[in-house]
Amino acid sequence: MPLDRRDVDTDQIIPAHWLKRVERTGYGAGLFEAWRRDPVFVLNDPRYAGATVLVTGANFGCGSSREHAVWALQEHGFQAVISPSFADIFRTNCARVGLVTAALPEAAVARLMRRVERDPALSVVVDVSSRTVTAGGETHPFALDDFTRMRLLEGLDDIGLTLRHAEAIARFEAVRPAHLPRVSD
Amino acid sequence: MAQTLSQKVWERHVVRRAPGEPDLLYVDLHLVHEVTSPQAFDALRLAGRRVRRPDLTLATADHNTPTIDVDRPIADPVSATQLAALTRNCAEFGVRLYPMGHALQGIVHVIGPQLGLTQPGMLIVCGDSHTSTHGAFGALAFGIGTSEVEHVLATQTLPQPRPGTMSVTVEGALPAGVTAKDVILGVIQRIGVAGGQGTIVEYRGDAIRSLSMEGRMTVCNMSIEAGARAGMIAPDDVTFRYLEGRPRAPKGAAWERALDDWRSLFTDPGAAFDREVRIAAGELRPYVTWGTNPAQSSEIDGAVPDPDAFADGAKRESAQRALAYQGLRAGTAIRDIAVDAVFIGSCTNARIEDLRAAAGAIDGRRVKHGVRALVVPGSAQVKEQAEREGLDRVFVEAGFEWRAAGCSMCLGMNPDVLRPGERCASTSNRNFEGRQGPGGRTHLVSPVVAAATAIAGHFALPEDLS
Ligand code: SF4
Numbered sequence: 037m038p039l040d041r042r043d044v045d046t047d048q049i050i051p052a053h054w055l056k057r058v059e060r061t062g063y064g065a066g067l068f069e070a071w072r073r074d075p076v077f078v079l080n081d082p083r084y085a086g087a088t089v090l091v092t093g094a095n096f097g098c099g100s101s102r103e104h105a106v107w108a109l110q111e112h113g114f115q116a117v118i119s120p121s122f123a124d125i126f127r128t129n130c131a132r133v134g135l136v137t138a139a140l141p142e143a144a145v146a147r148l149m150r151r152v153e154r155d156p157a158l159s160v161v162v163d164v165s166s167r168t169v170t171a172g173g174e175t176h177p178f179a180l181d182d183f184t185r186m187r188l189l190e191g192l193d194d195i196g197l198t199l200r201h202a203e204a205i206a207r208f209e210a211v212r213p214a215h216l217p218r219v220s221d
Numbered sequence: 222m223a224q225t226l227s228q229k230v231w232e233r234h235v236v237r238r239a240p241g242e243p244d245l246l247y248v249d250l251h252l253v254h255e256v257t258s259p260q261a262f263d264a265l266r267l268a269g270r271r272v273r274r275p276d277l278t279l280a281t282a283d284h285n286t287p288t289i290d291v292d293r294p295i296a297d298p299v300s301a302t303q304l305a306a307l308t309r310n311c312a313e314f315g316v317r318l319y320p321m322g323h324a325l326q327g328i329v330h331v332i333g334p335q336l337g338l339t340q341p342g343m344l345i346v347c348g349d350s351h352t353s354t355h356g357a358f359g360a361l362a363f364g365i366g367t368s369e370v371e372h373v374l375a376t377q378t379l380p381q382p383r384p385g386t387m388s389v390t391v392e393g394a395l396p397a398g399v400t401a402k403d404v405i406l407g408v409i410q411r412i413g414v415a416g417g418q419g420t421i422v423e424y425r426g427d428a429i430r431s432l433s434m435e436g437r438m439t440v441c442n443m444s445i446e447a448g449a450r451a452g453m454i455a456p457d458d459v460t461f462r463y464l465e466g467r468p469r470a471p472k473g474a475a476w477e478r479a480l481d482d483w484r485s486l487f488t489d490p491g492a493a494f495d496r497e498v499r500i501a502a503g504e505l506r507p508y509v510t511w512g513t514n515p516a517q518s519s520e521i522d523g524a525v526p527d528p529d530a531f532a533d534g535a536k537r538e539s540a541q542r543a544l545a546y547q548g549l550r551a552g553t554a555i556r557d558i559a560v561d562a563v564f565i566g567s568c569t570n571a572r573i574e575d576l577r578a579a580a581g582a583i584d585g586r587r588v589k590h591g592v593r594a595l596v597v598p599g600s601a602q603v604k605e606q607a608e609r610e611g612l613d614r615v616f617v618e619a620g621f622e623w624r625a626a627g628c629s630m631c632l633g634m635n636p637d638v639l640r641p642g643e644r645c646a647s648t649s650n651r652n653f654e655g656r657q658g659p660g661g662r663t664h665l666v667s668p669v670v671a672a673a674t675a676i677a678g679h680f681a682l683p684e685d686l687s
Contacts, residue, residue: 041542042535043414043514047653052632056285056299058259058306070655093535095415098448098514099653100632101350102257103366124384124419124450125350129366181382182241194368195270198376201237201245205378208236208247215471215479216249217338218276219317 037084038152042093046126049097049105063104064111079112083156088115091149091160094142095119097126106135116162118169120145131184134191138162138169138178147174164188223492225386226455227421230361230486234344236378243380249343251373252329253280253316255307256634257348261371262310273377275315279338282307283328286321287635288597288624300635314374327600327626330354330568334438335602337467341456341483346373351568351650352451353444357437358464359456359486361421364445384450385495387420388488391428393502398682400578401436402570402648402667404428405443406508406518412498414516417449420495423488424454428502434463435574442569443650446515455487509555509680510652510665512543517652519555521670521680527551546654547662548642555680558664562645563588563675564657565621565668566597567631570648575599575668576607579648580615582672582683588620589678595622595637597629621675633658646674 054066071077078084090109096119097105106129109117116136130137140148151172152158160171167180180188187194198205224232237245251274258280265272272278285300295301304321311318319326325336330351333339341359346352348370355362365379373379389408409416422444424437432440437454444452461480464470471479506520517540519526528540528551544551549558565571565579576598588594596616598604604626607613613623630637631649633656639645641660648671649656652663666674673681 042539045514045651045653047632047651047656051655051659052634055256056297056303056634058263058303060260060263070659095418095448098414099350099445099651101348101364101366103260103368106366121415121418123415123448125364125366129368132366132368181243183243183380194380195268195372195375198245198372198378198380204237204245205247205376209377212247212249213478213482215475215482216343217340217469217471219250219279219338219469220276 037078037087037090038149039078039090039092040149043095043098044092045099046097046102046105047099050102050108055102055104060107061111063108067108067112086113088113089160089162090114090117091145091152092117092119094121096122098123101125103129103133106130106133110135118145118148118162131187132194134188136162136164136188140169140176140178144176223489225488225492225494226359226423226453226486227361227386227451230342230344230359231383233342243382245378245380246344248346248373248377248379249277250333250338250345251278252333252345252347252352253278253370254284254329254349255282255303256284257367258310258370259303259306260367261374262314264371265314265374270375272314272316272374275317277377278316278374280307280311280316280318281326281329281332282321284628284632285634286627288627288629288637291321291625297636324601327602328568328571328628330442331572331599331603334358334434335600337464337470340464340470340479341460341486346379350445351442353449354438354442354568356441356444356451356453357434358460359453359483361451361453363451385420387417387422387449387496387498388494389422389424389498389500390426391424391500391502392426393428395428395431395502395505398507399505400507400667400669401432401439403505403507405440406510406515406665407505408500409443409447409516410508410518411500412447414446414514415448417444417447420449421451421453422447422449424452429454430457433574434459435572438572439569443515446650456483507667507670507682509670511547511549511555512540513546513652513654514539515650515652515665517543518665521555521682523555525549525551525553525555556685557679559644559679560592560646560674561643562639563592563594563671564597564630564645564647564649565595565671566599566629567649568599569650570668571597571599571603573603573606575648576603576612577610579668579672580612582669583615583619583676586619586676586686588675592675592678594620594675595624595630597624598626600626619676630657632656633661646671646680
């Protein structure tokens with residue numbers, strides 16, 4: 037699905053009033069809530085119903101740290117977002133919950149955008165294992181560090197991974213300077 | 222090897238480093254609020270995990286809380302449920318909470334510094350992007366998502382890839398009438414909303430050094446609006462004076478040891494940044510945003526720009542969209558834009574100094590008829606201090622509403638929202654579409670411009686008022 041806008045902020049992806057909820061699910065209906073009221077907004081275009089890849093402009097996901105934005109995209113069915121660049125916290129949140137962010141050069145994204153606009157049925161494959169995006173005979177590599185790639189492929193529990201280093205954490209704690217503050221005595 | 226400030230602080234917190242993996246960092250202080258934590262606590266419970274360091278974790282209720290009738294039950298049942306969940310979670314996991322009505326409650330980024338919990342060289346995280354505020358003390362502080370909140374609760378650590386470094390040097394003296402808010406709006410206008418992406422920005426130069434701690438917090442607060450992971454300022458005597466005597470600051474011999482340590486927190490001569498930006502302080506003016514991202518601003522003496530004047534196609538389109546949303550015409554003088562509402566508040570500009578500055582601009586005048594004007598102090602303590610100084614009376618007599626502490630109209634999660642089409646001069650940090658309520662139009666300004674605007678009914682400086 038093409039969303040040809042840059043600097044899409046997380047307030048647009050999921051507005052604040054949705055954040056009053058304490059659950060982790062149920063955000064799909066809030067995705068792009070304000071823009072969706074416009075009948076010609078791309079999310080309302082039946083030709084893109086069921087799309088799993090979002091192609092969009094630079095600096096996607098800027099603004100608030102709300103992970104709810106990622107949950108909303110996933111619940112709507114997106115598995116990957118392609119953009120020239122992503123905001124830092126949004127990108128980290130995506131890696132945490134398994135939404136793939138593929139950053140491609142600006143020109144490549146612009147070309148892909150035109151192609152999916154012309155041909156809504158075009159298949160766009162984001163392959164985590166080979167770190168490539170393939171669409172209509174064109175293949176582009178995207179950067180993905182080994183660690184994130186492994187977590188995306190194997191769905192590992194991040195906290196479990198860290199707890200394997202419990203000893204290192206305890207050693208670190210034992211030598212923290214005494215003047216550092218505590219919240220309570 | 223010569224190191225930058227952020228590299229020094231980063232290195233102090235590395236618990237584990239392994240090739241091909243992000244560094245595992247130790248978190249000195251984890252701030253928690255009601256909006257980004259319930260799912261994290263739920264997940265802990267499901268996995269049978271505890272909070273590793275309740276003594277390094279502090280919670281407050283701020284985003285969702287009403288700032289009016291705070292002694293009555295919360296009308297919105299969904300908000301009430303979320304606040305009740307925070308209370309329950311904190312009790313169950315042994316986390317200290319400053320709830321609504323508590324003397325120490327307030328916006329999470331206002332209370333950390335106020336308690337003296339925010340100190341140089343620390344690593345501070347919170348499920349909120351404006352955690353960058355704490356960088357004003359030479360701490361490394363950044364926002365995280367809910368999964369990361371869970372990670373820190375469970376392990377007191379966080380795996381993080383090492384960010385790049387960037388310096389923004391504001392050289393020379395600030396012109397009269399230019400505030401910290403104008404400095405950061407000016408910086409963002411120049412480097413753009415993604416200008417700091419992937420980096421920790423260090424603010425340097427005489428103009429930054431000349432700012433009070435409050436002003437430095439305003440600058441670091443909006444680092445995220447430039448896309449940066451964090452913002453930092455090297456600690457100096459201004460920092461130490463602010464901290465000395467605060468409840469959680471070190472005392473006696475520990476204070477002396479801490480000072481020795483803190484004085485080593487600066488960028489070594491010869492250390493290189495990945496990117497360096499220099500701005501002459503003399504170029505800066507009071508700014509007003511006209512668009513729907515924080516880089517879209519004009520000097521108050523200027524006008525709404527013509528989108529066609531932008532050479533970059535993407536910028537042109539986004540300016541066109543912004544003007545349509547904001548209901549503005551190119552070429553309109555900023556001072557000719559009338560407002561319906563004024564909001565003085567938020568973690569950017571609701572500390573005591575901000576309220577003093579705003580009150581000073583009022584000088585016995587009254588809010589323009591038809592303008593709804595709100596002052597929401599950043600914390601219960603700020604509110605109390607302002608009342609001791611009589612600032613509340615200045616505001617109320619002028620026709621402002623004087624509220625209890627919280628985020629309030631900064632993000633419109635509580636009942637304080639703009640109606641569709643309403644235009645607001647706001648001292649907050651985000652002018653995104655619908656940020657202050659669906660269809661609402663936000664213009665970011667400093668506290669003095671906000672106060673003068675409330676009185677004039679259109680954007681104004683204090684000296685414009687008769
Ligand atoms: S005041 Fe606004 S920006 Fe600051 S923490 Fe609250 S909602 Fe976020």
